[in-house]
Amino acid sequence: MYPIVVFFLLLSNWIVFSGKFDAFHLGLGVVSSLFITWISQDFLFHDRSKTWEERMREAGAFLQYIPWLIVEIIKANLHVFKLAMTRTGYEEVAPRIVTIKTYLKTDFAKFVFANSITLTPGTITMLIRGDVFHVHTMSQFLEDDLMEGAIERKVAEVFEPDVLKRKKIKR
Amino acid sequence: MKKTAFILVLCIGLLLAWAAKDFPAWGDPQSPASSSPVASHFIANTGVDTEVPNMVTAVLADYRGFDTMFETVVVFIAGLAVFSILRGGPKSRTRDREFVVDFEPDLIVTNTVRLIVPVIQIFAFYVLAHGHVSPGGGFQGGVTMGASFILIALSWDLKTALARFPIERCFTVAALGIVIYAGIGLLSLFLGGEFLDYAHLAKIFPVSPEMARYHAMLGVEIGVGFTVTAIMFALYASLSTDGRMRDGL
Amino acid sequence: MKEWFAIIMGASLLVLMIPILYRIIVGPTGFDRILCANVIGTKTAVILVIIGTLFDRVDMFVDFAIAYALLNFVGAIVVSRYFNRTVPLQEMEKDKAKPRRRLKA
Amino acid sequence: MIDTLASAVLAEPVNSPGWFLVHAIGVSMGIVGLIFFLGTAVGVVRFPDFYTRMHAAGKGDTLSTMLMLTGFGLVMMEDFSANSWLLLLKILGIVLFIFITTPTSSHALMRAAFEDDEMPLGEEDLNKLRKRRAKSKSK
Numbered sequence: 001m002y003p004i005v006v007f008f009l010l011l012s013n014w015i016v017f018s019g020k021f022d023a024f025h026l027g028l029g030v031v032s033s034l035f036i037t038w039i040s041q042d043f044l045f046h047d048r049s050k051t052w053e054e055r056m057r058e059a060g061a062f063l064q065y066i067p068w069l070i071v072e073i074i075k076a077n078l079h080v081f082k083l084a085m086t087r088t089g090y091e092e093v094a095p096r097i098v099t100i101k102t103y104l105k106t107d108f109a110k111f112v113f114a115n116s117i118t119l120t121p122g123t124i125t126m127l128i129r130g131d132v133f134h135v136h137t138m139s140q141f142l143e144d145d146l147m148e149g150a151i152e153r154k155v156a157e158v159f160e161p162d163v164l165k166r167k168k169i170k171r
Numbered sequence: 172m173k174k175t176a177f178i179l180v181l182c183i184g185l186l187l188a189w190a191a192k193d194f195p196a197w198g199d200p201q202s203p204a205s206s207s208p209v210a211s212h213f214i215a216n217t218g219v220d221t222e223v224p225n226m227v228t229a230v231l232a233d234y235r236g237f238d239t240m241f242e243t244v245v246v247f248i249a250g251l252a253v254f255s256i257l258r259g260g261p262k263s264r265t266r267d268r269e270f271v272v273d274f275e276p277d278l279i280v281t282n283t284v285r286l287i288v289p290v291i292q293i294f295a296f297y298v299l300a301h302g303h304v305s306p307g308g309g310f311q312g313g314v315t316m317g318a319s320f321i322l323i324a325l326s327w328d329l330k331t332a333l334a335r336f337p338i339e340r341c342f343t344v345a346a347l348g349i350v351i352y353a354g355i356g357l358l359s360l361f362l363g364g365e366f367l368d369y370a371h372l373a374k375i376f377p378v379s380p381e382m383a384r385y386h387a388m389l390g391v392e393i394g395v396g397f398t399v400t401a402i403m404f405a406l407y408a409s410l411s412t413d414g415r416m417r418d419g420l
Numbered sequence: 421m422k423e424w425f426a427i428i429m430g431a432s433l434l435v436l437m438i439p440i441l442y443r444i445i446v447g448p449t450g451f452d453r454i455l456c457a458n459v460i461g462t463k464t465a466v467i468l469v470i471i472g473t474l475f476d477r478v479d480m481f482v483d484f485a486i487a488y489a490l491l492n493f494v495g496a497i498v499v500s501r502y503f504n505r506t507v508p509l510q511e512m513e514k515d516k517a518k519p520r521r522r523l524k525a
Numbered sequence: 526m527i528d529t530l531a532s533a534v535l536a537e538p539v540n541s542p543g544w545f546l547v548h549a550i551g552v553s554m555g556i557v558g559l560i561f562f563l564g565t566a567v568g569v570v571r572f573p574d575f576y577t578r579m580h581a582a583g584k585g586d587t588l589s590t591m592l593m594l595t596g597f598g599l600v601m602m603e604d605f606s607a608n609s610w611l612l613l614l615k616i617l618g619i620v621l622f623i624f625i626t627t628p629t630s631s632h633a634l635m636r637a638a639f640e641d642d643e644m645p646l647g648e649e650d651l652n653k654l655r656k657r658r659a660k661s662k663s664k
Contacts, residue, residue, distance in 0.1 A: 006289070009289075010289060010293050013290060013293050014293055014296075014297060015611075016611060016614045016615060016618060017293070017294060017297040017615065018297060018301065019479070019607075019608060019611040019612075020304075021607075025300075025301075028300045032293065032296035032297075032300065033293065035296070036289055036292045036293055036296065039292075039335070040288055040289055040292060040335075041289075043284075043285045043286075043288050043289055044285065044286070044289060046285060073584070073587065073588050074588065076584045076588075077561045077564065077584055077585055077588045077589075080564055080565070080568055080580060080581050080584050080585055081560075081561065081564035081585075083568065083572075083581075084564050084565075084567040084568035084571055084572070084581060085564060085567060090571065091655070093572070093573070093577060093651070094651060095574075095576055095577055095651075107278055107282060108282060110278055111278060111279055111282035111283070114278070114279050114632065115279065115625075115628040115629065115632075118583060118628040118631060118632055119584065119587065119628055122580065124576075124579060124580060124583060124631060124632065124635055125279070125632050125635075126632070126635050126636060126639055127636055127639060128277070128278050128279065136576050136579075136580075136635065138577065138580055277632075277633065277636065279628075279629055279632050279633075280497060280500075280629055280632075280633055283625055283626060283629040286625060287490075287493075287622070287625065287626065290622075291490060294486060294487075294490070298483070298487075305479070305480055305483065306480060306483065306484075307483070311487075315487065315490070318490070318491065318494055321494070322494055322497065325494075325497050325498060325501045326497060326501075421548075422600055422601070425552055425555065425600060426597075429555055429559065429593070429597075432559055433559070433562070436559070436562055436563055436566045437566075439566040439567065439569060439570045440566055440569055442570060443569050443570060443578075449575055449638075451575050451634060451637070451638045451641075452575055452578060454634060455569075455575070455578060455579060455582050455631075455634060456569060456582070458582070458586075458630060458634070459565070459569070459582050459586050462586050462590050462623065462627065463562075463586075463590065465590065465594070465619060465623070466590055466593045466594060466597075469594060469597050469616070470597070473597065473600075473601060478601055478612060479608075479612055479615075482612065482615050482616060482619070485619055486615070486618070486619055486622070489619055489622055489623060489626070490622070492630075493626040493629075493630055496630035496633060496634060497630065497633055499634070499637070500630075500633035500634050500636065500637035501633075501637070502637075503637040503638070503640065503641040
């Protein structure tokens, strides 16, 4: 099942690249998609124990997550712009390294979380060791924002709703 | 010392910029390169002879196919030479030292690479297969494909990449590429033409001679792509580990 | 109008690259230089699309831009990996006097 | 065939107000990207150490490149034929690629710098820097 999905993803990719719809070029596309499915289909969809309903729900939730992330990226850029261009902003610069511990379990969720941290205002993930993230921050108030865990909760809503549920019951 | 070097570089740069003003203008029909009889022959006849829109590919893989074939052989020999010098030569000083790998695969980098490696590979195949309509071809596609394997080796370690593409298979694939190229040439030789005269392939395939040249060019490009991919990866694997093929970069 | 937009964008991108070039030349550490080279590499993808607009062959230049963005990423990974490189054992023992500063997991 | 199909469904003359709107959105996206890139360039020069410069470069680079490429993609749309849709999709593909890879490469460089014993700016260094700046200002 998974190889077939990978094959069709690669074929659609080929069609976007190629932009030719005659039989010869489409045939070439089918052959090369088959070849790449053969040599490297295990890269995509690393965790194959998930059901397809789960995957579809994840994809839908992730599409809702993207607009929020884009708003955050714009905020991050305005923040950098403020720090770089104004004198008061420059005085604010007080870099530090913050250590946070995450409750996310899977690698992909951690990856999305780390890249979201990098793209949100004033923070960049520096080092990951297991569950512990070392984050470089620009100034104090951003740090508090990070410790509250808004990004983490959003990522957990997308990829690991069970973890979130269990945590709520514990509380 | 740094300043002298900087001034020297600046002087050479200015000299080159000054010399560049003597070049003919871009796309000038009167420039020596465009007005030579060979160029005008290619420009006039490529479309008629081969139906390939991209003249560069037609010149490279058809009119000067002999040249390109031995370029590929040179690439193959270079890879073989680097491999055998580092691997089989007299024991060098570095080979006896013990190495420590002070690195663990990075979670973010590996996940990104997981997402983009299949895309890179399909892009490489696209570049290879569309060499006759847009810029691209065997060399470019092969380099992109090799870069995808090098990316795997960089983000995990060399062992993971070698498990996907063992070094023995590298040289098999590289030799296979040359065999494909020379095989197409020999086939046209046996069909009554000259070596690499693809038009004669139309005798056994149900296509016109022009389309035979068109498709044979694609086959030749695929051969070049095989060789370049395998040799790129073999070069990286040999050079990054001093030929030991373990615990490298 | 399209051509003028492309020309103005390209010219201002080139002007804005001057500060980044300054950081490449002056930059106290090697990492600054790599970082700025990476920024310029990303912007080169944009400039390739602009050149494509000027020559009216965008379909062709977009391919170059994809390849350039890709190789830029590979370059950043190569450099970052090079600094975690394999160290010969003898040299590492020599270095032990100077402890490596690390965060604990 | 697909060309005729697409143009039959989405036929609209090039000079209509709808097209003007699309092109205006593209141009303004490009200009906003340019402004963010100005922030990046100034930040790269002004910030005190490698890690803070990485903040400027990593964030500004992602958004400004994305905005500029999307803007160009919109400006280049002239009809709704299949080819121009595919071109827009290709450019959006580059945008997606940059969206995934730039944070990753900035993380990788940051990690490499940290493991190569390049220490981030501490509190004392910052205070020293501020004092020096204040002194130069009073002069």
